[in-house]
Amino acid sequence: MSRDTSPNDWPRHGGQPGDMLARLGLPTGQPIRDFSANLNPLGPPAWLDARLPTLWQGIDRYPDPSYRAARQAIAEAEGLDIGQVLLTNGGAEAIFLAAALHAGRRAVIVQPTFAEYARACRHYGLAINELFLASDFSLDERRAGEAMREANVMFLCRPNNPSGTLVPRTQVARLLEAGRAHGTCLVVDEAFIDFVDEPAESLVSLLAEHPHLVVLRSLTKLYAIPGLRLGYLLGSPETIARAAERQMPWSVNAPAAALVAPLLADGDFVTRTHAWLRQELERLTPTLTHLGFDVSPTRVNFYLLRDRYQPQATDALLRFLASAGILARHTHNFPGLDGRWLRLAVRSVDDNDRLLAALAAWRQEHGAGMP
Template identity: 40%
Template sequence: MQLPAHGSNPDHLFKALDMEPPAEMVDFSVNINPLGAPREIKHHWQNWLGDIADYPDPSAAQLKQAIAANEGVREACLLIGNGASELITLIARYLYGKKVLIIHPAFSEYASACKNEHCTIFYHIVHPPNWQLKKASLEQEIKAVDAVFFCHPNNPTGVQYDSSTIDWLIDTCHQAKTLLIIDEAFYDFSSNPISSMKQASQSPYLLVLRSLTKMYSIAGLRLGFLAGHPELLARIGTSQPHWSINAIALKAGAVCLNNHQHSKQTRAYISAERERLFSYFKENNFQHSPGSVNFYLIRDPSLGDQQELFLFLLRSGIVLRHTYNFPGLEGKWLRAAVKKEAENNWLMEALSEWKKGN
């Protein structure tokens, strides 16, 4: 059974399983803001259409200015990309043939991109229920590699580590002269976000990756950025194609960053719905990861492999994310996004039906 490697696009999943998609379904496999894009996107859209006749600004100056103002870093410390995926690919090219450690479970694109660049991949796997780093062994592993990928907050667990753990990891990598890449794609969904952005702008051994598509629900536009020391970013950016970010994405990104109320409202909504879901899981004997963002892991403890629950939910029109391609999880958990209230209710009703039959 060859399942899609990522969430979203559920039709591909049903096709892989040779299942007929139900008439109605909710895609919990994609971690996009359930409140949608800021209203300004629709307001400006017609005006932006005139920009498609000309080439986009290859320096992304306007967007860099907005990010620099928001994050308190210099524009020279930023590299804009066609989504975080392009930036991961550029980092992997920079690391060609190197030894790379990935703290797992984690976003599968790190390994895929690095394997394409003939890197040797090593894993440091964290385990439930707390998913904490094993510092003693990790310190030795860091010394033996050229780079470390660390997703924070973690995808797929949703776990956010405390600032002392992040500082320890940054210091350990710096002392070992090992490049640390922290992926903060879901940082702005946390009620108490922890970022290493400013440290990255001052260190030759730290990069911070951000996505603009999740919080602002503009995944189809593809937009992200990388923060780091200017000299390091210059080397990474040498393999980036000219005009890789389209004109409308550049405009939309700048507009989104100026709407602070949208992210504030989103965090409050996500936090309330997440706590409501977690209370239900506890009352009904479902295990979940201690997620702090807009997604979490869930499992029925009576099962090892969660395939039976996964397929039951699919037949009910509820698409969760399988975890077969996450080292350390291998199908023992399912990932679900925090959606709107009615959709979360639908999930809880389906899980109650599952419990009745099991």
């Protein structure tokens, strides 16, 4: 493998501009607009600045080990019992706990997707099968059913990182029936579901009938608080009890736990997020297509992009954008993409305009209609 295509040679996650610029051999001090992390550019909510200092007052005490108040707020927001909710240190801890529940068994991971499912499975000694999405990023239900028969647990990211595509709820409901028939659990990571302005797509109502469903959520993406670390795991009371046994004590710090209720109560922030995202996607997608780029049919705040005429030139495009002050996320460590696409966040109007200008410059320099 050449230096440019070895997955281990690239930063494992987005949002690491220094590492990425160094990897590209570009000066690390230059100002850069970071499109490589998929956080909400409207966040964190403005009221958080004033609230944080008051939260420090409780740091001379341990947090409530059962996080009752935070879990109650989540249960009320989701219409569940408190016993169906486990508070976690970001969605990342929820992923590792979901894998821990099946330690030593066999998982199937729907690829290309977030690398941490595979890492969590390896950590807990799960053997890994891979099931690949179709080229339009849809899930072939027949193949998914077959894959479930051969595994104890399936990991599905919905909406999917990195494509932004959403396996419809109706399809998940049929997968759950297949899972019931084969005794296979389904872990659905919904870290980005709050960006989808369609409450009917929520899987929460399926939890009552399907004790083998586990839903993972993150608060860090929507509210742009990855430094605070907040997420949760939803499942049957039995699953939650088993996951809680495997969780480190006091895994979530007290200031973060105290923010769960006010964050979930900020409906206005979510409404503004949906309005911004709708407007920017409606503006960006046709323009990108018109400029000669393929774009994944995303439902959320990031998408995959490649040059329709020169799909083999993705690393050159990454470097070109970085030289223009725009950092995209490589896809070298997404099996099935292997660097052939770039992932870009939907950012502010101003940032998106800069991106469009840089892509128009690329098109001018590299032309269209080449093989």
